[in-house]
Amino acid sequence: MFEGNVRLISMLGVLTVIVIASLMLDYFHILRRPVRISMGIALLAMGAGAVLTLGAVLPDNHFYGQVCAQVQTKHKVVALTFDDGPYSPYTEQILDILQERNVPATFFLVGSNAAKHPQLVKRIVDEGHQIGNHTYTHVDLLKLDRAQAIEEIDRTNAVLKSEVGFVPHVARPPHGFRDPAIMDVMASRGLSVVEWSVMSKDWTNPGEEAIVERTINKVKNGSIVLLHDGDGIAAKADRSQTVAATRKIIEKLQAQGYRFVTVDEILKSREAK
Secondary structure, three states: OOOOOOOHHHHHHHEEEEEEHHHHHHOOOOOOOOHHHHHHHHHHHHHHHHHHHHHHHHOOOOOOOOOEEOOOOOEEEEEEEEEEOOOOHHHHHHHHHHHHHOOEEEEOOOOHHHOOOHHHHHHHOOOEEEEEEOOOOOOHHOOHHHOOOOHHHHHHHHHHHHHHOOOEEEEHHHHHOHHHHHHHHHHOOOEEOOOEEEEOOOHHOOOOHHHHHHHHOOOOOOOOEEEEEEEEEEOOOOOOHHHHHHHHHHHHHHHOOOOOEEHHHHHHHHHHH
């Protein structure tokens, strides 16, 4: 549908020009008979801008290319994913809980954080969890040109390969934001884009119980849950609420009969439905 080098900001720029020009024509009573054609064009352009923007930010939207936000399956499986780490001591604490409950998870790692904590990256992999690329500096990729976006992905892949011997095959753009160029960059690196279907907004520290309830109430078969063991590259925020909530989320969902799997496994469950 879109060329691989098309950027959202460029498309929105063109639409903005169309809106302004159309409104000016309407203001000066041009193209207003028999109907206000110019006003109609302006409204259509604004609607198109909204569609393009929603396609970039909604996690389960496939407008710019195929993403995985959840799967339709009869199996009671759910994938826990953790973003923005590794970040000590919270990543270790989450790993302890996962190990205790024998639960696999998927960690979308920020490259600069992985470079600072190679032992944590190795522990994540050694304990059977999946890793994904979450860029090197946790920057909004929509704000970068193509070359800069490639550098964010490639630097992270290079760090992870040096630490664990392989590069991931899944990625999550920061905030989930993407456009045709970003999707093309991911595809060129053999990366599948993974979003989420359950978001508790745990990064706002709304309280342990709020995180648990927001998660439990939204989970269904094939859900992908977004949680945060890290804090971008700032590494200042307290993630103890997420740690405590993770234990309760696991306990409650296991009591409901759910089985926890990695992103790869949940994709296989889609194939097996």
